[in-house]
Amino acid sequence: MRDRAPSGLIAMPVRLPEWMEDYLAQRAAEGLAVASLRGFRKRLTPLARFLAQRGVRRPADITPADMDTYLTSMAARGVSWRSRRTIASTLRTLCAWWQARGLVLANPARDLPAAEPDDDELPAAPLSEADIAGLFASLPGADAADLRDRAALELLYGCGLRLSEALDLDVDDLDLEARTLHVRDGKGGKGRLLPLPRGAWGAVQDYLAVRRDLLRGPDHGALLVSARGARLAEWALRALFRRLNAERGSDAPHLYPHLLRHSIAVHLLRGGADIRHVQALLGHSSVETTRVYLRMVPGHLREAYDAAMPTIAVEGMPSAVAEDPTLRHGPVVGQVVDAGAEVDGRADQHGKHRDSEHKGDEGGAGDGHG
Numbered sequence: 001m002r003d004r005a006p007s008g009l010i011a012m013p014v015r016l017p018e019w020m021e022d023y024l025a026q027r028a029a030e031g032l033a034v035a036s037l038r039g040f041r042k043r044l045t046p047l048a049r050f051l052a053q054r055g056v057r058r059p060a061d062i063t064p065a066d067m068d069t070y071l072t073s074m075a076a077r078g079v080s081w082r083s084r085r086t087i088a089s090t091l092r093t094l095c096a097w098w099q100a101r102g103l104v105l106a107n108p109a110r111d112l113p114a115a116e117p118d119d120d121e122l123p124a125a126p127l128s129e130a131d132i133a134g135l136f137a138s139l140p141g142a143d144a145a146d147l148r149d150r151a152a153l154e155l156l157y158g159c160g161l162r163l164s165e166a167l168d169l170d171v172d173d174l175d176l177e178a179r180t181l182h183v184r185d186g187k188g189g190k191g192r193l194l195p196l197p198r199g200a201w202g203a204v205q206d207y208l209a210v211r212r213d214l215l216r217g218p219d220h221g222a223l224l225v226s227a228r229g230a231r232l233a234e235w236a237l238r239a240l241f242r243r244l245n246a247e248r249g250s251d252a253p254h255l256y257p258h259l260l261r262h263s264i265a266v267h268l269l270r271g272g273a274d275i276r277h278v279q280a281l282l283g284h285s286s287v288e289t290t291r292v293y294l295r296m297v298p299g300h301l302r303e304a305y306d307a308a309m310p311t312i313a314v315e316g317m318p319s320a321v322a323e324d325p326t327l328r329h330g331p332v333v334g335q336v337v338d339a340g341a342e343v344d345g346r347a348d349q350h351g352k353h354r355d356s357e358h359k360g361d362e363g364g365a366g367d368g369h370g
Helices: 018-029 034-053 064-076 081-100 129-138 144-158 163-167 198-208 234-248 257-270 275-282 287-296 299-315 319-323 336-343 347-357
Strands: 180-183 192-195
Touching: 018 034, 018 081, 034 064, 034 081, 034 163, 064 081, 129 144, 129 234, 129 257, 144 163, 144 198, 144 234, 144 257, 163 234, 163 257, 192 275, 234 257, 257 275, 257 287, 275 287
Parallel strands: none
Antiparallel strands: 180 192
């Protein structure tokens, strides 16, 4: 795994109790992926606060009632059943680790119930293609920070990136000539090679032309850089979304990073993309995770996918990957772009000036906006 750029002014993670930090240190020593460690810390931080409020100072003080109350409080706060199931799994694993080291006599999370799916639950309603076109048309381009923000949003939407995946990108992860993007440390430590769609490809080039204006001192290679030269922090990108929401007003759909990822998935499926290619684009380990988006596409298309699901479930990966075993640790998502050209509601408005700026590149790996 590569060294990443120094955090600079990025907010340091909350310091957890020693008995939680020791667990994370052990998992790091075992080689757990950086993204997975980040997920563990994110789930354990509110737990640490909850236990402190209940007067818990050591693992031996934790009771099964504490664990059950905590999980119930997550449901009351509207945390999805999938997230609650992940939290419960984390608690069981953590408490089992404590038990193996004699810090607790019995695992207080052992009997936590598994959260059951809500049959009516759907991903958030996606932005329409017109919403996407309006969003990007509204973005300023006055300076390097503006161009960085546009590039970040284009990557979140066009490449279906998770927020952490976008922030972790280095300049070296881009191949502008091949129009590809390498996500090296995705969820579960899995990498994937993605096409750069037209909008993202052009926006990244525009930003890279002025990126040096944001640097202060040595260039450590981070793609998205703050005004002080450090790798852009999560809070900074979330602040961008808060500003955009304030500017758009209460009548416009509420924006947040993962909504762009949801939106591209639905747009691609509506445009006829193979669900296996959408699965690979999003980095889902199971096609069943991707399949939930079929509930948000027209009925006839959903029925066609339902009929094909036994075959899809068996194959489980894009044809390009199946044919070349060397690609399986970093699947190439290429065919999905063809459907993306049909999906992109911004193609006419957003792509024309790209064509004039980058003539001779039509038909490359990133054509279309998906």
